Amino acid sequence: MNKTAIILGSTGLTGSHLLQILLNSNIYDKVVSFVRKETGLSHSKLTEYAIDFENIDLYQDLIDGDDMFCCLGTTIKKAGSQEVFEKVDLHYPSNFAKVAASKGVKQYLIISAIGANAQSGNFYLRTKGKCEDVLRKLAFQSISIFRPSLLLGNRKEFRLGEKLGEYFMKVASLVLIGKLKKYRAIKAKRVARAMFNIAQQNTIGYHIYESDKIAQIATAR
Template structure:
């Protein structure tokens, strides 16, 4: 029986994943790292309320088997590019470093379709940079999931995503062949794929684009 660790457990994908992990017979313990008490109670759940900007206070707590990184924000929500980068690059990088030091075996993370460290788009560039960092880490397994536009019930309202999701879902029948990976995907499907991939005992570094995530998570 394994121990799962997760950051981003209150987000769109993370909240779905947390429920799956708590229900899974593969995990005896589930550890979350959060900014404030979520009020979630479960016999398998250990919740660490931390200051993400004080890594020395939690570095020894990152101990387990499988680390799931579902943390993420937007530049608009974060308020600046610098604040966005802190959430989407610095925090995952710090947790990955601690996980590696503490002998965590595999690291699974959510990225974005089109992520590339050489991209001219700051969002995709940042996502690509954390992917490159993880590729150089010596985990037994690193799995990077690159979903397309996410569908699901967010806690905050994002008008642009709502409009985009409506039109892309309406036109989803057009996403065939090489375009399949651009089809919108449910957050629950991504969470299920994360869990299934964690159970496959993969070795090395692997990227899963959205169409592969859809197939695995269904």
């Protein structure tokens, strides 16, 4: 049976890869994308809604599907403040999830971060952890949390810190073995593929996947 996928953050690094995977798949006959601004992208399967993310409740009737994929995310530098960062990485994903759960969406799959913990002393990781805690309480058939380490890929905007981090992590990956493998950098397109693959497994309950496991899932057939 063909399904409907809902995607948030389809214009970002990982989301853009995931969107193409969904559109090229024969599993989904409809893909609904919520964006801030129209992208101009056209595809027979794609329905795009440019919405006000501050008022998600206004669009409840549009949230109708089987699997919701959330690739929303920013940086504190790009957001401009911790308050705005919280909106993008905590409030928007959790507010969409609450509506989706109430509307009968079966699966919710989201990109978090390695080390996410609501009790962390690091604001970034604490915010990610708070979002995970909200999701854990919602009535989905399945919730899949993807915790990648540094994401590799060509972003639309240049981030000097991440470029330096990419270089360091590529070198560090040579010594990140055993239990440390989960800290290896990973290509965004592999995270996207892993999200898609997990969605097809129709798992039950709450699951967390870190970088090393994500890499394995991405190559599974």
